[in-house]
Amino acid sequence: MRFLRVTLVPRRVKDLLAGKVMLLLTVLAALLVLVMIIGLYLKSKPVLDSHSLSELLFSTKWRPFRGQFGFLPFIMGTLWVTGVAIVIAVPLCLLTAIYLSEYAHSRVREWVKPLIDILAGIPSVVFGVWGMLVVVPFIKDVVAPSFKVFSTGYSVLAGGIVLAIMIFPVIIHVSLEVLRAVPGEVREASLALGATRWQTVKRVVLRKALPGVAAAIVLGISRAFGETMAVLMVVGNVPKVPRSVLDPAYPLPALIANNYGEMLSVPLFDSALMLAALILLLVILLFNIVSRSILLRVERSIR
Amino acid sequence: MDRRFAEERLFKGLMILATVLIISSLVLILLTVLLKGLPYMSLDMVTKTPQGGYYLGKGGGILNAILGSLYLAGGATLLAILFGLPVALYMNVFSRPGARFVGACRFSFDVLNGVPSIVFGAFGFTIMIFFAMRASLLGGIIAIALLILPMMVRSIDEVLRLVPHELLEASYALGATRWETALKVVVRQALPGILTAVLIAFGRGIGDAAAVIFTAGFTDSIPGSLLRPVATLPLAIFFQLGVPIPEVQGRAYASALILTILILIISLAARLLARRLTRHVVK
Structure with missing residues (x-):
């Protein structure tokens, strides 16, 4: 053994070196999240030092030129748009996931899944273009008049519809996996007791898959939270707290993306925008950590 | 009943x-x-840069954005492979199987994968300010590389996990080191799967707008160096759509079509490759 080690020294050294370098890379990459948090925090420190956190989060006064940075309109804009998207997406996605998992012929499933993958791959700007060409005019000419209100079409509802389509793939994909992970014996036991298929789904499969489905929805929410370009293009970008789904809104990501050019000329403005990015990052991290933990537990319970 | x-x-x-x-x-x-x-769509659209003035010219095409997007996404994908492949190899070949550390890394990459691109853009921008860099091809490459790194690591990782452990053991038994096994056995065996992962990451990179809006800038010309701003297809759509000149908007619609076709080709290629995730079937 000792003899071997001596003759193989160059190869062993190479192996050890490669191992150390790769370990370093792995640690660095895995810690990227922390580096991002620290970087954004340092950049947003000036605005955090000169304003109280409650003022930043709960004031509606957004006047960067006077040094007032109230994020409430943007936070509310994000919540409204995400809320609408979730209300539209969740029922449709769950029905589709249940259909594909419990009812559909395997050939149908093999056809539909790639299509949903394609939907997931479409760039967000293309969704935005579609939203501007189809959804916005539809809301302006059909939806708003039928409620006897005027709307330019650029609204929370437009953003919500576009976002809903964008988060379809995430929710369907994850909940499909969770549903497929419910053991077949459980279904058979229920069917053997005389339950119909739907009763089995409702009372047995869904109940067992509930935590995973919840995780899928939370992943969808976090995806919707951070989506930028498509929403920015259809939501109107008016910094006021929206009062109905036909009002325009101005979500946080849109705020960051829209102001990149003017950032450096106004004092504290760049710092405030980095704070917006930090808020987004922290909220999304929280959501992701929660849903990933649930999914990890689901995965373990199967094995 | x-x-x-x-x-x-x-x-x-x-x-x-x-x-x-x-x-x-x-x-x-x-x-x-x-x-x-x-x-x-016309031949001019894909072979000429925009003609006749900053953003607003009516003539020409979007060659600047097509080439810019390919340079940017290509560069970012290379950079991400350079960092991502070793990380995935470390998690599957070098570390003990089932190590806690590896589980924690996977978790971290999954979480990182959910971080929106605008945050990567903002973070990339802070790095650029730190190094006193201006919006440039290099800045965009770094931001997109960071954006696609987690998904690339995780999808290569999933492919490497499928490589049977017996194959590694056979290689060790012949006296190969872990490094040699990783390069000559694991990477070779998983090559089609790795390529699929790379293609999917490239597709995500080429379609992203929010991460490059601060970092890569926009220009009407084809970039000649890494330190010059670069146009990208998504931003070509976004900026030109906002201009109230029909010809310029037309360029935006053409860009959208070209980008969509590119993405469809990439995902089709990835799908065909994914049919055979491994080179040799080991039973």
């Missing part, structure tokens, strides 16, 4: 309706982009 089956039928109908609705939203989006973009 009857009511139970009525409910069954009702929900089955709703399910099929939901599935059809979701599929038709995809079809509707693709059709809209196709019908809007097709009239503006």
Whole structure:
């Protein structure tokens, strides 16, 4: 053994070196999240030092030129748009996931899944273009008049519809996996007791898959939270707290993306925008950590 | 008894309706982009840069954005492979199987994968300020590389996990080191799967706008160096759509069509490759 080690020294050294370098890379990459948090925090420190956190989060006064940075309109804009998207997406996605998992012929499933993958791959700007060409005019000419209100079409509802389509793939994909992970014996036991298929789904499969489905929805929410370009293009970008789904809104990501050019000329403005990015990052991290933990537990319970 | 089956039928109908609705939203989006973009497609569109003035010129095409996007996404993908492949190899070959550390890394990459691109853009921008860099091809490459790194690591990782452990052991038994095993056995065996992962990451990189809006800038010309600003297809769509000149908007629709076609080709190629995730079937 000792003899071997001596003759193989160059190869062993190479192996050890490669191992150390790769370990370093792995640690660095895995810690990227922390580096991002620290970087954004340092950049947003000036605005955090000169304003109280409650003022930043709960004031509606957004006047960067006077040094007032109230994020409430943007936070509310994000919540409204995400809320609408979730209300539209969740029922449709769950029905589709249940259909594909419990009812559909395997050939149908093999056809539909790639299509949903394609939907997931479409760039967000293309969704935005579609939203501007189809959804916005539809809301302006059909939806708003039928409620006897005027709307330019650029609204929370437009953003919500576009976002809903964008988060379809995430929710369907994850909940499909969770549903497929419910053991077949459980279904058979229920069917053997005389339950119909739907009763089995409702009372047995869904109940067992509930935590995973919840995780899928939370992943969808976090995806919707951070989506930028498509929403920015259809939501109107008016910094006021929206009062109905036909009002325009101005979500946080849109705020960051829209102001990149003017950032450096106004004092504290760049710092405030980095704070917006930090808020987004922290909220999304929280959501992701929660849903990933649930999914990890689901995965373990199967094995 | 009857009511139970009525409910069954009702929900089955709703399910099929939901599935059809979701599929038709995809079809509707693709059709809209196709019908809007097709009239503006011409040879000039893909072989010329915009002519006649900053952003607003009516003539020319979008060669600047096509090439810019390919340079940027290509560079970012290379950079991400350079960092991502070693990380995935470390997690599967070098570390003990089932190590806690590896689980923690996977978790971290999964979480990182959910971070929106605008945050990567903002973070990339802070790095650029730190190094006193201006919006440039290099800045965009770094931001996109960071954006696609987690998904690339995780998808290569999933492929490497499928490589049978016996194969590694056979290689060790022949006296190979872990490094040699990683390069000559694991990477070779998993090559088609790795390429699929790389293609998917490239597709995500080429379609992203929010991460490059601060970092890569925009220009009407084709970038000659890494330190010059670069145009990208997504931003070409976004900026030109906002200009109230029909010809310029036409360029935006053509860009949207070209970007969509590129993405479809990439995902088709990835799908064909994914049919054979490994080179040799080991039973």
